Amino acid sequence: MPHPVRQRILITGASSGLGEGMARRFAAMGRDLALAARRTERLDALREELLAAHPGIRVVTSALDVDDPDDVARVVPELADRLGGVDRVIANAGIGKGASVGTGKAKVNRAVLLTNVLGTHATCEAAMELFRAQGAGHLVVISSVAGIRGMRQTRTAYGASKAALNSLAEGIRSDVYGSQIVVSTILPGFIATDINVGRRGPFTVELDKGVRSLVDVIEREPARGYVPEWPWRPIAKLLKVLPLRAIRRAT
Incomplete structure (x- = not known):
């Protein structure tokens, strides 16, 4: 049974990286967009770009700091109202800084956990x-393959944050199972974005290819999807069973 077209899409963290890339891709597909991020000047520039390239769509933007829950509770429904409703929300905002635990970078690691x-x-x-x-609706939680196992050095707090998101999304999915609300957990592999500078591992793909694969997976609305599916779905299975010494070498 085909999935319904999610015409009105809200994306957090839309001013750069995967969020910006998804906005461009969905705009090219004729979707209406609500874009949110902290850097409003980049959002405004992106809005003008998308409307010029695809004049038939609607694009609304708003400043949003996901670290402030009151801000999120206010901005998300406001954006939905301005767009005439929302069919899909992509919880994409996140940060990728981090350091080995106990090396004097506790504030950085805490910031990763707080935001993500x-x-x-x-x-x-x-x-x-x-x-x-x-x-009805489609909730998309952007996680990472880094959340499958504990990771070392710069990925420790980041991987832990994504592991928490895997559980959070699955719990929400269980809560609304059998309803018209779909919940997808998406686990990208290594994609060449600013968030992964210094942490790009094997099989890293360029941003454009990663975004195309990401949008394709989101459109299928799986319970759990990997980006790109090859090689990350089989790699994910290996990560679950490999001994820690092998995980250390691979990451």
């Missing part, structure tokens, strides 16, 4: 409130 876990949680709360009220 609690910021995404705030987005999920706002999105699910909308979807429960309308009885």
Whole structure:
């Protein structure tokens, strides 16, 4: 049975990286967009670019700091109202800094956990409130293959944050199982974005290829999807069973 077309899409963290790339890709598909991020000047420039390239779509933007749950609770429904409703929310905002635990970088690691876990949680709360009220919708949580196993050095806090998102999304999915609300956990592999500078591992793909694969997977609305599916789906299975010494060498 084909999935419904999600015409109105809200994306957090849309001013750069995967969020910006998804906005361009969905705009080219004729979708209407609500774009949110902290850097409003980049959002405004992106909005003008998308409307010039695709004059038939609607694009609304708003400043949003996912670290502030009150801000999220206010901005998400406001954007939905301005767009005439939202069919899909992509909780994409996140940061990728980090360092080995115990090396004097506790504040950096804490910031990663705060933004990636609690910021995404705030987005999920706002999105699910909308979807429960309308009885349908598609929540997309952007996780990472780094969340499958504990990772060392710069990926420790980042991987832990993504592991938390895997559990959060699955819990929400279980809560609304059998309803018209779909919840997808998406686990990208290594994609060449600013967030992965210094942490790009094997099989890294360029941003354009990664975004195309990401949007294709989101459109299929899986419970769990890997980006790109090859080689990351089989690699994910290996990561779950490999001994820690092998994980250390691979990452």
